[in-house]
Amino acid sequence: MLSRLMSVLFLLGSGTSAVAVADIARPSVDSDWQQGAVLRGQLAKGEKLYFLEREVPVSEDGHFVLGLGRDFPETARLKVVDETGQSVVFTYPVKQRKYNIQKVEGVPARTVNPDPKDLQRIRRESAQTAAARKVISERQDFRQSFQWPLLGRISGVYGSQRYYNGEPRRPHFGVDVARPTGTPVAAPVDGIVRLAHKDMFYSGGTLILDHGQGLSSTFLHLSKVLVEEGQEVKQGELIAEVGATGRATGPHLDWRMNWFDQRVDPQLLVPPMSEAESQAKTAGQ
Numbered sequence: 001m002l003s004r005l006m007s008v009l010f011l012l013g014s015g016t017s018a019v020a021v022a023d024i025a026r027p028s029v030d031s032d033w034q035q036g037a038v039l040r041g042q043l044a045k046g047e048k049l050y051f052l053e054r055e056v057p058v059s060e061d062g063h064f065v066l067g068l069g070r071d072f073p074e075t076a077r078l079k080v081v082d083e084t085g086q087s088v089v090f091t092y093p094v095k096q097r098k099y100n101i102q103k104v105e106g107v108p109a110r111t112v113n114p115d116p117k118d119l120q121r122i123r124r125e126s127a128q129t130a131a132a133r134k135v136i137s138e139r140q141d142f143r144q145s146f147q148w149p150l151l152g153r154i155s156g157v158y159g160s161q162r163y164y165n166g167e168p169r170r171p172h173f174g175v176d177v178a179r180p181t182g183t184p185v186a187a188p189v190d191g192i193v194r195l196a197h198k199d200m201f202y203s204g205g206t207l208i209l210d211h212g213q214g215l216s217s218t219f220l221h222l223s224k225v226l227v228e229e230g231q232e233v234k235q236g237e238l239i240a241e242v243g244a245t246g247r248a249t250g251p252h253l254d255w256r257m258n259w260f261d262q263r264v265d266p267q268l269l270v271p272p273m274s275e276a277e278s279q280a281k282t283a284g285q
């Protein structure tokens with residue numbers, strides 16, 4: 001009722017000439033609107049959804065998923081269009097997170113830039129990963145509850161960033177789990193392999209799983225990739241082994257997630273590591 005009233009107010013306030021007020025309910029999602037979030041929800045039959053200037057993939061029965069990037073602004077807008085073409089824009093406040101920022105002073109200036117040959121390779125590889133994440137498939141694996149791909153000490157978190165002598169470095173977008181080379185990595189939910197690369201310049205052994213409607217997982221620095229492009233995998237299935245390939249300082253799994261080009265926080269989808277570890281113990285693993 002309240003959301004209906006707000007829709008009316010929005011239509012009046014925005015000076016729209018529509019006479020009839022669209023009978024469109026405010027979409028609700030399964031988790032908090034915060035930076036890095038993955039949000040899953042359902043629309044009424046026949047409705048279309050627009051977010052960040054794009055039409056959001058919606059399944060036949062109305063299921064959708066959205067992602068909010070690391071620096072997402074304070075307000076998100078969802079536009080819902082019904083079968084008759086009437087539309088309502090709903091706004092949602094987005095919680096701004098505080099990331100782990102480290103300032104390091106007095107470091108020798110970095111003068112090492114990749115040589116032109118490496119640069120060509122880097123560009124080619126980043127185009128490959130971008131293409132893999134652009135795929136819009138009708139899969140709905142994103143509706144399952146996510147599991148950690150492996151258990152272990154978390155050695156890096158989403159969003160963290162270092163400044164060297166006041167110069168910002170690229171933020172860290174994954175969650176890192178430190179485990180020895182060869183530790184098995186399992187699929188967090190079902191998916192289809194969109195990229196299986198043995199050795200990329202920065203990320204080494206790299207695997208991208210498509211979980212449907214724009215949501216994907218990327219696993220980096222793998223010593224072994226055990227699946228092939230186009231292969232479907234089930235939750236819990238072994239897909240790779242931990243490594244330190246590419247530009248990594250030691251063996252760990254770096255798990256990243258994207259909703260198209262929005263980089264989201266995998267840790268918001270899984271239970272706390274301590275909980276997952278004690279559950280595994282109880283299960284006798």
Ligand SMILES: [Zn+2]
Pocket residue numbers: 156172174175176253254
């Ligand atoms: Zn990492």
